[in-house]
Amino acid sequence: MVINITNFARSGLYDWMAQRVSAVVIAAYSLFLMGYLFFGATPDYAAWHALFSQTWMRIFSLLALISIAVHAWVGMWTITTDYLTTRLLGPKGTALRFGAQVVCGILNFVVFVWGVQVIWGF
Amino acid sequence: MFLGKTLKVSVYRYNPEKDQAPYLQDFTVEINGKDMMVLDVLNLIKEQDTSLAYRRSCREGVCGSDGMNMAGKNGLACITPISQAIRDNKLVIHPLPGLPVIRDLVVDMNQFYTQYEKVKPWLQNDQPAPAIERLQTPEQREKLDELYECILCACCSSGCPSFWWNPDKFLGPAALLQAYRFLSDSRDTHTAERLAALDDPFSLFRCRGIMNCTHVCPKGLNPARAIGHIRTMLFDRGV
Ligand code: SF4
Ligand code: SF4
Ligand code: FES
Numbered sequence: 001m002v003i004n005i006t007n008f009a010r011s012g013l014y015d016w017m018a019q020r021v022s023a024v025v026i027a028a029y030s031l032f033l034m035g036y037l038f039f040g041a042t043p044d045y046a047a048w049h050a051l052f053s054q055t056w057m058r059i060f061s062l063l064a065l066i067s068i069a070v071h072a073w074v075g076m077w078t079i080t081t082d083y084l085t086t087r088l089l090g091p092k093g094t095a096l097r098f099g100a101q102v103v104c105g106i107l108n109f110v111v112f113v114w115g116v117q118v119i120w121g122f
Numbered sequence: 123m124f125l126g127k128t129l130k131v132s133v134y135r136y137n138p139e140k141d142q143a144p145y146l147q148d149f150t151v152e153i154n155g156k157d158m159m160v161l162d163v164l165n166l167i168k169e170q171d172t173s174l175a176y177r178r179s180c181r182e183g184v185c186g187s188d189g190m191n192m193a194g195k196n197g198l199a200c201i202t203p204i205s206q207a208i209r210d211n212k213l214v215i216h217p218l219p220g221l222p223v224i225r226d227l228v229v230d231m232n233q234f235y236t237q238y239e240k241v242k243p244w245l246q247n248d249q250p251a252p253a254i255e256r257l258q259t260p261e262q263r264e265k266l267d268e269l270y271e272c273i274l275c276a277c278c279s280s281g282c283p284s285f286w287w288n289p290d291k292f293l294g295p296a297a298l299l300q301a302y303r304f305l306s307d308s309r310d311t312h313t314a315e316r317l318a319a320l321d322d323p324f325s326l327f328r329c330r331g332i333m334n335c336t337h338v339c340p341k342g343l344n345p346a347r348a349i350g351h352i353r354t355m356l357f358d359r360g361v
Contacts, residue, residue, distance in 0.1 A: 011321055011322070011323070011360070012320075012321055012322050012323040012324070012325070012326060012327030012328075012356075013321055013327070013353075013356050013357065013360045014360075015323055015327065016327050016353070017357075017360075017361075078328075081288070081324075082284070082287040082288065083287065085287070085288070087287075087288075087290075088287070
């Protein structure tokens with residue numbers, strides 16, 4: 001899923017939109033969690049468990065996880081294509097760029113699957 | 123600012139035929155307290171050292187040939203008073219950043235012009251030409267204001283980090299300003315093709331809104347805003 005909505009479509013517009021929308025979701029999720037921690041019940045295990053058992057919370061968390069994956073991917077792809085180029089690094093630039101993208105992609109995937117496991121494992 | 127009898131100037135020097143690496147050369151110039159333009163100072167230095175190379179022509183901010191970096195900010199030497207460019211009692215002059223140096227303050231503008239060409243900066247209209255001219259209402263004509271005045275000095279593009287990293291793929295603010303100039307022209311019928319050519323991840327979308335372009339434009343134009351308008355047009359078309 002990360003793959004289809006990011007630059008594999010080779011559209012700048014879709015990358016740009018994905019970056020904005022995911023940023024809003026991440027911000028909303030962070031604000032919500034901070035609000036919950038500051039103003040809500042004491043976050044003991046029972047309260048935490050009750051919160052994360054709600055369907056809407058699971059959807060919200062999954063949406064936030066997907067947003068982080070998308071946001072990180074578009075951002076890292078942009079950074080690698082800015083700085084890891086043959087223009088700046090010579091002929092080894094392409095291999096370095098591709099390597100860095102593979103590492104980012106795998107890390108992203110790992111964090112995503114791990115996150116799903118955490119949310120559903122609660 | 124108090125201007126003394128003399129001024130210390132540091133100028134970037136590089137002659138690839140004899141220098142291993144670029145260096146800064148210090149000069150002392152007699153200014154007699156006058157707030158002259160940076161170009162006047164360069165002309166005085168040229169009297170001391172005829173080997174100094176720089177471009178200039180109109181000396182009034184019209185031709186766009188003397189774009190350079192003064193005290194870290196791009197601008198036209200002929201309309202930048204030294205009082206605005208002196209830091210710590212010194213005037214430091216570099217060539218435009220991000221472009222290959224040919225010699226001293228003269229840079230190779232080819233990459234910049236190549237990107238300009240890519241936006242097809244001419245009117246494209248498929249309808250038969252009328253007998254006299256293609257008319258515009260005053261309102262339609264007004265849309266081109268603050269777009270057509272660009273003198274292609276490259277101060278904006280060469281101040282844009284996105285252009286430094288990808289000068290072959292990112293069009294840069296100057297070219298994008300002209301792209302918008304023709305997208306806004308009521309007489310141009312190629313809006314759809316023009317937009318389609320800008321939709322990839324680099325040509326326009328590599329703009330990160332750093333706003334250096336708008337900050338430095340000596341003609342007071344706003345390429346960042348034009349880029350925003352094009353993005354809105356692409357958004358309208360793409361969703
Ligand atoms: S606003 Fe865009 S085009 Fe202008 S300097 Fe910044 S990145 Fe470059
Ligand atoms: S937009 Fe301004 S800074 Fe850029 S090339 Fe045109 S006149 Fe120069
Ligand atoms: S000499 Fe023409 S713009 Fe400065």
